[in-house]
Each structure stands twice: as structure tokens, then as C-alpha cells.
Amino acid sequence: MSYTFLERKIARCFDLLDRNSDGDLSRDDCVALARAAADASGFAAESADARRVHDAYVRLWEVLLAPMDSDGDGRISLKEYVTAVTGLSADRDGYADRDGRLSRPEFLALYRATFPSLGQEEIADAFEHLDRNGDGHITRQELSQNIQEYLLSEDVNAPGNWFLGRVDV
Structure with missing residues (x-):
């Protein structure tokens, strides 16, 4: 698939979010991101701070990323991600639910x-x-x-x- 410059940047972001490098984004990737963020912050694995970070990344999945799963399989493919993000960039007023406001x-x-x-x-x-x-x-x-x-x-x-x-x- 040939990508535009914008799509290549979006694909790079996808690759950074795909923590297990399986070619899809999932809740597990967000949990892995949370674990890395908590570790980088020096939070003990089972601490309240680590739990707060975990919960924040799970909400990131639920609120911002999961809606990009257009086929409902619980995973976001590169194509789904690029389509969703380029749709947002084409509508610069579109936020998480694309109504132009948070x-x-x-x-x-x-x-x-x-x-x-x-x-x-x-x-x-x-x-x-x-x-x-x-x-x-x-x-x-x-x-x-x-x-x-x-x-x-x-x-x-x-x-x-x-x-x-x-x-x-």
C-alpha cells in the first residue's frame, strides 16, 4: 500500500503504539504502554500510582482507540488506524467523538x-x-x-x- 506523507507519519505512530509488534493495536498494547509509563515513573508494580496509570491507559483504549475498530474484532489494524486518524485530520474540528469539541x-x-x-x-x-x-x-x-x-x-x-x-x- 502506498501512503502519503501524512499517512506515513500516522503509521509511524501506530508502530510506536503497537507494543507487542503484532501488527494490530489492542487493549493489551495500552496495558503494556501503561506498564512502561509506570515503570519509567518509578512506581512499584502494584502501587496505587501504577494502578492509576494503568486505568488511564485503559480509558485511552476505551474512549479514543477502541472506536477506531471498524470491524468490531477488538483490534485496530493499521488500515483502520490510518483511516480513522486521517479522517480526524481531514476534519480538524473532530475530536474523540468527532463533534468538534471535547x-x-x-x-x-x-x-x-x-x-x-x-x-x-x-x-x-x-x-x-x-x-x-x-x-x-x-x-x-x-x-x-x-x-x-x-x-x-x-x-x-x-x-x-x-x-x-x-x-x-
């Missing part, structure tokens, strides 16, 4: 998986600040404004300061 559950799952050192309460607080209009979703425009504030604003009360969790003033 709902609270999508945000919580994404942040738990991406920033496992942040506690659930801190992530929930961040969502409340980043959802600028209080409608229960973070739009692409809100996300952009929050990132800009986080990186550029000196205003200690700017909602975007919560982009990576609580910042002590």
Missing part, C-alpha cells in the same frame, strides 16, 4: 492518559476553568485560546492557566 468525559480520559501525574480532581478543576462558556464542552476555539493564555498571558486569573492543571501563583 466533552467532560473525553477531556477527563484524555488528560488522565496524557498527564497521569495529575489527580482526577485537578483534571476536573482544569476542565471547569478551560470550558470558558460553561456549556460542558471545550471547543477548538476555547482550546486554542487556553493554550495561548497558558503560553503568553501574565494574567494570573486567565482560565488558560489551567491548561496543564493547577499553577501556584
Whole structure:
């Protein structure tokens, strides 16, 4: 199969996620990623911290990756992954459920998986600040404004300061 440059980048990401190198993504790959992340963080195998990381990666599978399984076999082939991700990149407003915004559950799952050192309460607080209009979703425009504030604003009360969790003033 001949891939475009974008598809080759997406395929590279797939290869990095395919921890057991079996040519498919599965829940087992996410568990292996969690184990590696917990080990890299120095968490004991059966500790509460390791469990939290594990749970975050399982939610990553359930919320973000499993919906890419178009044939319902419990595994994501390279073709399914490339098709799903290129579909998202073609619709730049598409997030996990492709409605152009992050709902609270999508945000919580994404942040738990991406920033496992942040506690659930801190992530929930961040969502409340980043959802600028209080409608229960973070739009692409809100996300952009929050990132800009986080990186550029000196205003200690700017909602975007919560982009990576609580910042002590």
C-alpha cells in the first residue's frame, strides 16, 4: 500500500503504539504502554500510582482507540488506524467523538492518559476553568485560546492557566 506523507507519519505512530509488534493495536498494547509509563515513573508494580496509570491507559483504549475498530474484532489494524486518524485530520474540528469539541468525559480520559501525574480532581478543576462558556464542552476555539493564555498571558486569573492543571501563583 502506498501512503502519503501524512499517512506515513500516522503509521509511524501506530508502530510506536503497537507494543507487542503484532501488527494490530489492542487493549493489551495500552496495558503494556501503561506498564512502561509506570515503570519509567518509578512506581512499584502494584502501587496505587501504577494502578492509576494503568486505568488511564485503559480509558485511552476505551474512549479514543477502541472506536477506531471498524470491524468490531477488538483490534485496530493499521488500515483502520490510518483511516480513522486521517479522517480526524481531514476534519480538524473532530475530536474523540468527532463533534468538534471535547466533552467532560473525553477531556477527563484524555488528560488522565496524557498527564497521569495529575489527580482526577485537578483534571476536573482544569476542565471547569478551560470550558470558558460553561456549556460542558471545550471547543477548538476555547482550546486554542487556553493554550495561548497558558503560553503568553501574565494574567494570573486567565482560565488558560489551567491548561496543564493547577499553577501556584
